[in-house]
């Protein structure tokens with residue numbers, strides 16, 4: 552991958568990288584299409600990264616279908632799928648990890664210990680392999696997009712991170728590779744996540760500035776779905792992810808909840 556990337560760079564080509572764990576959906580495809588429009592060479596990485604999973608059962612259940620992914624990626628404009636094996640990424644004796652302080656410790660970081668250490672480590676390795684000019688991420692993983700931006704800035708990796716809006720089902724559920732793991736009833740109830748976030752968004756637009764009131768409103772609505780088990784609901788500064796007491800300018804509402812064995816996350820920006 553490094554050799555191909557170096558050759559493309561020497562030929563003056565720009566490289567767009569779309570990191571994925573496969574099980575592609577319309578959200579991934581929107582990233583690929585944007586990368587296709589903005590770069591000469593589009594590389595999609597496909598690697599189910601074991602070190603970012605805090606639960607063995609979640610890793611074991613993670614959906615995989617390389618043939619389908621390859622077809623969809625090709626149709627959307629991917630030139631190269633870079634899909635290393637686990638032994639290639641983390642051979643015996645592997646000992647180097649990227650950890651980030653502050654931003655990566657809260658919310659997803661606090662509820663999934665080691666998650667962002669795994670994400671930061673694998674992204675550093677994937678970026679080193681693909682040598683991109685731009686890399687594409689979805690807003691659905693809001694905290695991840697901030698962590699990756701910080702990583703690229705702190706390690707002087709010198710390329711652009713592009714974050715694109717969350718793609719949603721008709722009832723608002725954010726597209727996620729894990730949605731296929733939901734039972735019919737869990738899937739029906741999971742739409743409460745976006746519904747509660749939309750109510751919060753409307754309240755803030757109407758003039759609500761009390762962040763705790765907004766946060767509690769979201770949480771109460773999610774808890775009204777009998778199958779939902781809330782991991783966290785937060786209303787925070789959209790850049791630092793510090794919890795807010797007042798919504799003065801912009802804020803982001805983050806939610807994480809489990810429906811059965813499947814954990815989902817979502818977020819919206821709150822703008823007065």
Ligand code: PAF
Nearest residue numbers: 570571572600670673692
């Ligand atoms: O968002 C994902 O699919 C993963 O966290 C990523 C960025 C590909 C790293 O494994």
